[in-house]
Amino acid sequence: MGSPTLINLEEIIGNIKNDSKNDIVRIITYPFIDLNIFYKRMEALLEKGIRAIILDGKVQIGRYYVMGKGTNSIVLKGLYKDNIIVIKLLRLDASRNSLSFEAEVLKKIYNSYLHHKLVPEIIDHTEWMIILEYLDGVSIFDFLNDDIFYLDKAEISRALYLTLYKAFLLDKIYIDHGELSRPKSHILYVEPDYDPVFIDFESARYKESPKNFSSIIQAIFVRHPSSEYLRDIYNLNLEKIRRYIYIYNKSRSEETVNYILTKIFNL
Ligand SMILES: Nc1ncnc2c1ncn2[C@@H]1O[C@H](COP(=O)(O)OP(=O)(O)OP(=O)(O)O)[C@@H](O)[C@H]1O
Ligand SMILES: [Mg+2]
Incomplete structure (x- = not known):
């Protein structure tokens, strides 16, 4: 496991051309390197209030580490305002075309039991990402x-x-x-x-x-x-x-x- 790398979204959007950043593009548009989708996703994350992604975890992609690589998602840490959060990103080769069902299920569980914490809280979501409370x-x-x-x-x-x-x-x-x-x-x-x-x-x-x-x-x-x-x-x-x-x-x-x-x- 390498040391965590903090990637500021505004900085990376302005500075993605050189090859060393390809690994980061691939993490965001896994398993491909798709600059169009990369920019769209980055802009959308910024709009949602995500300031940075933190490349840290047990799963290696290129020269970086992420928290998870499942059949449908790539899971990253990030900074939302001043809090560490988790971002699940839909893989571009996923067998489903959205993460909406997972988000719906999480919300249903969360709202059914306000006094028993069964799942992390959902902070925001779209078809291709879910922003979750980080639980240590x-x-x-x-x-x-x-x-x-x-x-x-x-x-x-x-x-x-x-x-x-x-x-x-x-x-x-x-x-x-x-x-x-x-x-x-x-x-x-x-x-x-x-x-x-x-x-x-x-x-x-x-x-x-x-x-x-x-x-x-x-x-x-x-x-x-x-x-x-x-x-x-x-x-x-x-x-x-x-x-x-x-x-x-x-x-x-x-x-x-x-x-x-x-x-x-x-x-
Ligand atoms: N809310 C959270 N707080 C802390 N860590 C988390 C949270 N959600 C996920 N993780 C970490 O990220 C890893 C991967 O997340 P998760 O199991 O949801 O997705 P996945 O299996 O990689 O993808 P897929 O959705 O395709 O199955 C988890 O094993 C866990 O270590
Ligand atoms: Mg999984």
Whole structure:
């Protein structure tokens, strides 16, 4: 990972001709180098109040780093007024022609639960970009791989309890995230208390019986490399987990969820 590079938008718009900037054009119009679209996007970002992009993250493109490169988007940090924010940009070769559905789903979740933070706030969006609140957190994979070994049981329980409860809240509004069954990067545990927040609704769907709760209980207690350790400390086995999923699916009620979470976390 290189050091973060801050690119001031006004400066870059006036000074893009030389080759060293091609990497930046490619990041904005990925996977192509399209100067027309680059200028359009830059002007639009400026108009929205974005002052700079910050090239920083784990994914390398050319000589720079970004936060994410998915099948549909490139994800960057940026400066909006004086705040760090996240910008999701539609890739020019994306299989969808807009990010509008993802933005709609995020807004629906955010507005459905003003007292439980399930997703980052959307600051603005267009067909080809979403500007999101930046959340400083660790991915569920890293959280389970690393952080839990430094936390005490009460702290782990709080974070996992909230993860499963929030998954139930998502199920309740008929939104299926679609990518939660493998513990990767789709849940961020946000400092200081490791509050879980869902990100990347790129594959989300409206469904009669969403599988967020059952996917996550399996991701945590069955599929992650630390699952066996977690089953040990919560005195679980695969049979108990199957049974919890079964009774959850039968009623999908608040009462059932509370019963299951009380049993697991000994509340
Ligand atoms: N609101 C946010 N706050 C902090 N980091 C974020 C936020 N949103 C995304 N990220 C970071 O950026 C990475 C990529 O974002 P995301 O998972 O939404 O898109 P992607 O998988 O790269 O693209 P696609 O939409 O095509 O799936 C995440 O794994 C996470 O590290
Ligand atoms: Mg993705």
